[in-house]
Amino acid sequence: MQLNPAQQEAAEAGDGAQLILAGAGSGKTRTIVHRIAHLIAERRVAPHRILAVTFTNKAAAELKARLNTLIGDDGGGVTSGTFHAISLSFLRRHADALGYPKSFQVIDADDQKALIKRLLKARNISSDTLHPGYLLGWIEHCKHAALTPDAAPEQNWSGIDMRELYAAYQQELMRHERMDFSDLILNCVRLLEEHKDIAALLCARFDHVLVDEYQDTNPAQHRWLQLLCRGHGNLTVVGDDDQSIYGWRGADVRHILEFENVWPGAGIHRLEHNYRSTGAILELANAVIESNSERHIKQLRPTRDAGETPFWRVCQDEYDEARHIASALRRWRQQGKSWRSMAVLYRTARQSLPIEQVLSEEGVPYRVVGGVGFFERMEIKDALAYWALLHHCADGLHLRRICNKPKRGIGAVGEQQLADILSASGLRTADWLDTLQDGGPGPAGKLAPLARLVAELRAEAMQQPDMGLGELLEKSGYLESLKAMGEIEAESRRDNIQALQDYIAIATAEGMTPIEFLDRAALLQSGERLAADRQAAASDDDDALSLMSLHRAKGLEFDCVVLSGVEEGLLPHQRSLDEGPSGLSEERRLLYVGITRARDHLLLTSARMRRAFGDLMFPQPSRFIVNIPESVLMRSETVSTAIPNDSGGLEIGCSVRHPTFGEGVILSVEGAGDAMRVSVNFRKAGIKRLMLKYAALEMI
């Protein structure tokens, strides 16, 4: 397909700053890819002088694939990646200028939180005085704004100096030779600002920089781009202010709204023709978003027929909702749509549970995109820590993680002692481990057998990096210790570890070093790539529908889309309501993003009753859709049936059905009202004690 005039003008615009305002479905990625092709073919720019930046790994992969299709092998020469991945590659070469060893590693969210907690505990600050999440949030906020501890604003909380804690946190990270995600960006900015020689090197590497999803840049990333492009000014940004949904990560829509002020004389291009959705879907999208102020005024112009009017179904509760979703999906399926062309989107990950239950009951094949990432799984993190040990690139945090897995008689106190001894030795973790003697005193002595085992297997691992791990996990007793969690659980964890070993083998065959693999694990936490690899290996006709959060759906498109839980408290989310008007606007944009994912069919659902943790909620329909006319959004409500949760009539001996546990018989009833509990003997799941209030028990 050829470019339309607006796309072509943007693709072939000259040097200097270029802003491409691209509405949803207007061929944004297509235009960016064509612009790169144009730079290479017509303007004779060498591919390796071009840098293309995205926000997600998925978008980066997509860009790479399209480049390869369009311009063949030359596409491989273009540098592309996420802000974080590109920053990491810069830092791998130059981190020493900031006082870090070049072999530093990335810390993930879990370890980051644990580190903050230890920091507060060491200072005897209880979580009642200062909640760890609050401190972390404030630090992140500073980092998004590119503020180091010195530059951060004064902040006191119950007499506690937050800046001092921020500085201490940074020091701890440095001591462990780790950077957090935000550090990757911030430290690159520091390289570019504080080290003229390195800045000159980095700036000289590229002649053209292109950025996708520019509306999601935070101030630190904005500064990053400014500094990197200041020599040539050849910065092309593509984005849509209506799709800015990462405000909570520090993204500031003003960067795209005020682009012309920062880059005077910038060319501006508007792509308003939508090639994706039916007219009726776009009408709803426009109706939803036009209530937002502070946006570039634009309209999505349909290029397709009106099509079918979007539908809004009000359901009884989340299970009723799930069943209606399932029946809509089946109807579309009967109309000839494949499962893979459909998606169910939701605001919070928890919403997937009832939907998953119903879908699997009804035999609809689905895939949850995102969820608990492969590399975030406990056993994978453990195995990677062992693996790092084996390859001499383990640090204190790795050791801490597995020092008592399996149990070696090292508890909380021993763990702290270990950390102190290690730190006092002045040695790198892996070297220190080599010095341990059998039968030595204290917790260090208890680690000696492990140290010996690692030393024995290291030679083997060095020859063939994917070898040794399995043996280490076996002989150290780690695999055995997994069994304590139950046979089924242990088996799935074993499978995951096997998958990790396979993955390491593939990566190693590609020539990846251990440090590079750990980088990849850190940046690809979702394991998307891993899943993709395995799917490709399995089969191409793996036809499954996608379940994912609205955030994850950005940039994707499907023939048929269900947006679930379109209710007050969920969309807009309660938390965002507390943030004021800007939070509300962002939630509205989130709905807009969801609507514009759909090509042909769109269903919105909401529930009158929903079980949130701790309470039954009776949410109102979302304010975003409640006033939309019937001609734009058709509404229907399911007929009320008896509320299954009514406690009346539940007696010992009653047969009941539970959505997860199946059928069973009530053994006892205790308490009253909200505190009422029942013991049920389930036929398959055994005896369970359930809070009546939360368990969706149905009498049969």
Place this chain on the structure above:
DNA sequence: TTAGTCCAATTTTTT
């Protein structure tokens, strides 16, 4: 000091 048991608080979205 450790390990097992019980109890409490906790949930938005992602690199």
Place this chain on the structure above:
DNA sequence: ATTGGACTAA
């Protein structure tokens, strides 16, 4: 429903 934290027994 899950998970971390506190308490208690050994």
